[in-house]
Amino acid sequence: MPQTLYDKLWISHLVRQEDDGTALLYVDRHLVHEVTSPQAYEGLKLAGRGVWRADSIVATADHNTPTRDWERGIEDPVSRLQVETLDANIRAHGAAAYFPFRDPREGIVHVIGPEHGATLPGMTVVCGDSHTSTHGAFGCLAFGIGTSEVEHVLATQCLLSRKAKNMRVRIEGSAGPCVSAKDIVLALIGRIGTAGGTGCAIEFAGSAIRALSMEGRMTVCNMAIEAGARAGMVAVDDRTVEYLRGRPLAPRGELWERAVAHWRTLVSDEGATFDRVVELDAGSIAPQVTWGTSPEMVASVEGAVPDPAREADSTRREGIERALQYMGLQPGMPITAIRFDKVFIGSCTNSRIEDLRAAAAVVRGRRVDPGIRQALVVPGSGLVKRQAEAEGLDRIFVAAGFEWREPGCSMCLGMNADRLEPGERCASTSNRNFEGRQGAGGRTHLMSPQMAAAAAIAGRVVDVRRML
Amino acid sequence: MEKFTRHVGLVAPIARNNVDTDAIIPKQFLKSIRRTGFGPYLFDEWRYLDRGEPGQDCAARPLNPEFVLNQPRYRGASILLTGKNFGCGSSREHAPWALLDYGVRALVGKSFADIFFNNCFKNGLLPIRLPQAEIDALFADVAARPGYRLMIDLEAQTVARPDGRAIPFEIEPYRKHCLIEGLDDIGLTLRHRDQIAEFEARRRLEQPWNFSR
Ligand code: SF4
Numbered sequence: 250m251p252q253t254l255y256d257k258l259w260i261s262h263l264v265r266q267e268d269d270g271t272a273l274l275y276v277d278r279h280l281v282h283e284v285t286s287p288q289a290y291e292g293l294k295l296a297g298r299g300v301w302r303a304d305s306i307v308a309t310a311d312h313n314t315p316t317r318d319w320e321r322g323i324e325d326p327v328s329r330l331q332v333e334t335l336d337a338n339i340r341a342h343g344a345a346a347y348f349p350f351r352d353p354r355e356g357i358v359h360v361i362g363p364e365h366g367a368t369l370p371g372m373t374v375v376c377g378d379s380h381t382s383t384h385g386a387f388g389c390l391a392f393g394i395g396t397s398e399v400e401h402v403l404a405t406q407c408l409l410s411r412k413a414k415n416m417r418v419r420i421e422g423s424a425g426p427c428v429s430a431k432d433i434v435l436a437l438i439g440r441i442g443t444a445g446g447t448g449c450a451i452e453f454a455g456s457a458i459r460a461l462s463m464e465g466r467m468t469v470c471n472m473a474i475e476a477g478a479r480a481g482m483v484a485v486d487d488r489t490v491e492y493l494r495g496r497p498l499a500p501r502g503e504l505w506e507r508a509v510a511h512w513r514t515l516v517s518d519e520g521a522t523f524d525r526v527v528e529l530d531a532g533s534i535a536p537q538v539t540w541g542t543s544p545e546m547v548a549s550v551e552g553a554v555p556d557p558a559r560e561a562d563s564t565r566r567e568g569i570e571r572a573l574q575y576m577g578l579q580p581g582m583p584i585t586a587i588r589f590d591k592v593f594i595g596s597c598t599n600s601r602i603e604d605l606r607a608a609a610a611v612v613r614g615r616r617v618d619p620g621i622r623q624a625l626v627v628p629g630s631g632l633v634k635r636q637a638e639a640e641g642l643d644r645i646f647v648a649a650g651f652e653w654r655e656p657g658c659s660m661c662l663g664m665n666a667d668r669l670e671p672g673e674r675c676a677s678t679s680n681r682n683f684e685g686r687q688g689a690g691g692r693t694h695l696m697s698p699q700m701a702a703a704a705a706i707a708g709r710v711v712d713v714r715r716m717l
Numbered sequence: 718m719e720k721f722t723r724h725v726g727l728v729a730p731i732a733r734n735n736v737d738t739d740a741i742i743p744k745q746f747l748k749s750i751r752r753t754g755f756g757p758y759l760f761d762e763w764r765y766l767d768r769g770e771p772g773q774d775c776a777a778r779p780l781n782p783e784f785v786l787n788q789p790r791y792r793g794a795s796i797l798l799t800g801k802n803f804g805c806g807s808s809r810e811h812a813p814w815a816l817l818d819y820g821v822r823a824l825v826g827k828s829f830a831d832i833f834f835n836n837c838f839k840n841g842l843l844p845i846r847l848p849q850a851e852i853d854a855l856f857a858d859v860a861a862r863p864g865y866r867l868m869i870d871l872e873a874q875t876v877a878r879p880d881g882r883a884i885p886f887e888i889e890p891y892r893k894h895c896l897i898e899g900l901d902d903i904g905l906t907l908r909h910r911d912q913i914a915e916f917e918a919r920r921r922l923e924q925p926w927n928f929s930r
Contacts, residue, residue, distance in 0.1 A: 264916045265909060271891040273906060275916055277927045285808065287750035296903070302917075304928070313748065327748040327771055334750050345929075372927055379808040379832060393832055395810040396752075397839035397902070405906045407913055411889070443735060444802040447831060477802070479831045500926035508926040543735050564734060564800070571733075664744050671768075683739045683806060689768045 251518035253415045254484050255450040258390035258515070262373050264407055273407045277372035281308040281344070281399070282358045283335040284664070285377030289400035290338040301406040303343030307367040307498075310335055310350045311357045313664050316627055316654035319351050328665065342403075345498065348631075356630020356656040359383040359597035363467065364632055366496025370485045370512040375402060380597050380680065382473040385482035386466035387489055388515040390450070392479040413479065414524040416449035417517075420457040422532040427714045429607065430465035431599060431678070431697035433457065434472040435537035437529055439547040446478030449525060452517060453483050457531035463492040464603040471598045472680050475544040484516035538584050538710055539682045539695040541572035546682075548584050550700070550712045556580035575684055576692050577672070585710045587694060591675040592617075592624040592705040593687070594651075594698055596661035599678035600629030602636050604698040608678075609642040611702035611713060617650035618708030624651045625667065627659040651705070663688040676704035719841045720899035724822050725868045726795030729785055730859045736799065737806035738833065742815040746771050755811055756818030760786065790863045798855055799826030803844075804833025813840045823869050825876060827852050838892050839902065843869065845876060845886045871897060 252260075264273040286308075293300070300306075313328035315321075323329040332350050339347045346365060348355045354365075359380055362368040368384040374391035375381060377399040384391035394408065402408055420433060438445070451473050458466065466483045473481025483489075490509055493499045500508045535549040546569075548554070557569040557580060573580060578587070594600070594608050605628065617624045626646050628634035634656055637643055643653045660667040661679040669675055669691025678701045679686075682693040696704070703713040746758045748771060757775035762768075764787060766779040780787045786794065797816070803826050804812060813836045816824075823843040837844045847855075858878070859865045868877040871893060875883035895902065906913075921928050 264913055267891055269890040271889065273909060273913070275913070275920065284747050285810070288752050288810070291750070291752075296901075298903070301913075325748075331748050331750055369927065371924070377808055379806065381808075393808040395808050395813075395832060395836035395839060397810060397836065401903050401906065404903045405910075405913060406917065407906060409891075409902055409906065443805060444828065444830075447802070447828065477805070477830065498929050500929055504926050508924070511924065543737075568734060662744050664747065681737075681739070681806065683737045685743055685762050686739050689743065689762055 251521040253517045253521040253523065254388065254452050254482055254515060255390065255415055256521070258371065258373070259412055261371070262390070270411050272410050272412065274373060274410045276375050276402050276406055276408055277305060278307065278367055278374040279305045279402050280358050280362055280374065280376035280381065281306055282312055282376070282378065283310045283331045284312045285396050286338065286399055287331060287334045288396045289403055290342070292400045293403055298404045300342040300403050304345045305406065306344040307346045307362060307365070308335065308339050308344050309348040309355055309358055309361055311355070312658045312662065314350050314657045315665050316657050316659045316667055319655055323350065353631045356633065357597045357600065357658055359471065360601060360629030360633065363387065363463070364630055366493055366499030369493065369499065370489060370515050375408060379474045380471050382479065382481045383467050383471040383597055385470040385473065385480055386463060388482060388485035388512065390480060390482065393474065413450040414448055416446055416451045416478065416525040417523040418451055418453050418527045418529065419455040420453065420529045420531050421455040422457055422530045423460065424457055424531040424534060427536060427699055427717060428534050429697040429699060430461050430468035432534055432537045433531060434469045435539065435544065435547050435695065436534045438472065438476050438544045439537070440529065441476055441527055443475060443543050443545045444477040446473065446476040449478045450480040450482065451476065451478040453481060458483055459486065462603055463488055464601040467601070468598055472544070475680055485512045536697060536700050536713060538700065540576065540578060540584065541569070542575055542682055542684050544680070544682060544695060546572055550584055550710060552584050554578045554580060554582050554584065585712065588620065588674070588709040589676045589704055590622050590673040591669060592621055592701055593660040593675055593677040593679065594701050595625065595627030595629070595659050596679035597629065598680040599698045600627060600633065602633050604678065605633070605637045605642050608698040608702035609645045611699050611716060612649045612651070612706065613645050615649055615706045617705045620708040621705055624705045625654055625660060626651050627654045628656045630656045660687050662686060676701045718899045718901060721822070721841055721843050721871055721896040723868070723870050724795070725866055726822060727791065727793055728796045728798050728859050728865050728867050729791035729794035730798045730856055731785065732800065732856060734801040735805050736803045738804060738809050738812045739806055741804065741812040742809065743769065745769065747809060747811050752814050753818055755815035756820070759815040759819040760784065793820070795820050796823045796825060796867055796869070797821055798852070798859055799824050801827040803829050805830035808832045810836045810840070813837045813842045817842055825855065825867065838896065841896060841899065843871065843896060845869070847876065847884060847886060851884050
């Protein structure tokens with residue numbers, strides 16, 4: 250019977266299955282960071298258990314770490330303790346690779362995994378972080394887990410799971426100029442909603458997905474979780490293989506050839522059936538901007554903030570009203586009338602080299618609007634940062650008035666010092682616009698790196714297509 | 718993990734869809750390296766008028782009188798009635814930890830986000846999905862009748878209303894078993910350690926590149 254990519258990945262990791270469908274799934278790669286792992290290691294210790302396979306682990310500190318003055322260390326004692334706890338746990342139990350705070354290769358866990366070839370096609374990749382779906386871009390089964398599950402994987406190298414439904418999102422056609430992977434995935438979420446993929450593993454397919462770089466595919470898979478799906482994935486093709494060639498943890502020599510031959514089979518078979526199919530025309534997508542407090546509350550840059558009075562469904566109407574109140578927006582106002590206090594270019598959605606290049610192309614030779622209090626560029630990893638510096642992107646940003654920072658999660662969730670103050674409005678390339686996500690009372694508008702760069706220059710939402 | 722068999726408790730309504738994990742427990746509290754002590758910060762931004770910081774004495778903080786859990790009639794609630802897609806957002810297990818630490822033992826709602834749903838079971842918190850019509854009726858009843866309590870019987874898989882009518886719910890047998898017995902997943906899985914080792918050895922042979930280093 251023809252199989253989907255997800256079916257193949259699932260079956261090849263099945264250690265055993267109970268009659269009720271509960272499956273024991275083998276885990277190839279376990280990514281670990283400081284926030285969701287301390288309680289797991291502690292649980293292990295309390296139960297007198299060890300780590301099953303330390304060389305499956307790749308770890309880094311990213312969520313809590315400051316993005317400047319690294320020589321001063323971590324000033325917040327609570328954050329410091331968490332990072333030190335990770336250090337101690339990795340020292341005690343081991344890992345295939347560890348990029349601690351201040352290591353030149355430190356970075357956001359979802360950026361460094363692919364960068365080091367720790368994420369390979371056909372693997373199961375898990376991490377105590379919901380945006381683990383990012384790694385699905387490589388034709389692997391990648392999803393976020395909770396801390397108890399982190400402990401379970403540490404102790405058993407397996408995860409208890411149930412098979413999800415197969416969903417295919419097919420995006421055909423070619424995206425217009427300045428319409429990026431971010432716009433595609435925001436438009437999709439706007440269409441199917443944040444629960445649209447619940448219970449599903451989404452395979453992103455179609456000519457518009459094939460045309461994306463690996464960076465772009467990661468951006469799309471990253472936000473699969475925002476569409477409610479635990480996993481997103483893209484079939485393996487030449488781009489996947491080329492990206493991985495020569496990466497530190499990728500196979501070499503004869504093993505590389507064997508691996509590639511296997512990876513080529515990681516596509517959905519002709520005639521495989523999907524439980525749900527959604528189709529989108531890339532050509533009809535304009536740059537997207539969220540106006541509300543959920544990623545599904547999104548509009549085209551040419552559009553307007555919705556008017557709750559025109560919503561028939563009462564729950565939805567109240568949802569819109571509440572969001573507009575929190576966001577401090579007027580019903581019906583044009584999206585381009587939204588003005589910002591801050592701009593954040595970063596996060597595991599959009600902090601890779603391609604994102605920084607796209608943003609820099611908009612910024613080059615221009616100045617950040619004086620109304621913008623702070624404009625941050627936070628590269629996804631130390632390697633991205635150095636690559637960008639080698640290309641002179643940092644100088645473009647700094648000359649325009651941006652701050653060029655050290656890598657980490659930063660203002661994506663504001664666990665470190667980078668955050669919004671109550672009422673501040675931010676153009677952000679991250680993935681969540683929930684109430685308080687970037688700081689209590691902060692207001693987040695999600696958009697692509699190019700759109701965020703344009704917003705910094707104009708001080709408000711502008712259609713970046715008019716600027717290039 | 719605490720066993721869950723039967724639970725009778727006061728119900729409080731959280732009448733919003735897409736309640737995300739940032740709302741359940743804001744990120745500044747995720748810096749703790751412990752599993753307990755999150756209860757005072759549950760729904761922190763909705764519950765208090767000031768901005769919460771870890772380690773703060775919450776007894777002295779100004780409460781938001783409008784927030785449902787601050788209303789006297791819902792004090793001591795151990796069952797939350799929830800809308801659609803409750804627990805969406807991050808994978809943080811601090812969300813169920815905070816709910817449990819506050820005293821919540823069960824959630825009755827339209828739907829839950831995947832990872833959150835999973836995390837609840839790992840901690841002895843029971844999330845129950847009911848059809849839209851039942852949830853709507855429960856919201857109406859809770860609003861109309863102070864002191865509204867439900868009885869959850871996991872063995873029988875029912876939620877009994879005060880009028881005696883029992884609403885059946887579904888739960889996977891494995892999860893039910895673990896909750897009733899208070900069983901630790903890891904211990905159960907390790908009973909299959911030989912099978913895991915065998916699988917691993919075969920995989921190492923067939924696809925050695927997955928074991929680089
Ligand atoms: S960048 Fe944001 S979404 Fe990504 S892992 Fe860090 S906190 Fe999570």
